[in-house]
Amino acid sequence: MIKNSKKHLRDARESYIEHMRTALKISSQLLIASLQAFFHSIIPALFTKSASSKIKVLHLFIENRKK
Numbered sequence: 441m442i443k444n445s446k447k448h449l450r451d452a453r454e455s456y457i458e459h460m461r462t463a464l465k466i467s468s469q470l471l472i473a474s475l476q477a478f479f480h481s482i483i484p485a486l487f488t489k490s491a492s493s494k495i496k497v498l499h500l501f502i503e504n505r506k507k
Contacts, residue, residue, distance in 0.1 A: 462505070466498060466501075466502070469494055469497075469498055470498070472494065473490070473491040473494040473495055473498075474491070476490040476491040476494070477491040
């Protein structure tokens, strides 16, 4: 597992800390989007576009990291 992790970090061209920071940023934003979608499912007037907008922003962030 350590060998695969080191390869992944090399492929991503990131240090362990850089990778962890980025993964935590993405994870926290997905958690927020998930909660927004959850509350939207209960009360449709809440967060009508928030979750989908956040996912679009995250998609652009991830795609731009690959360049």
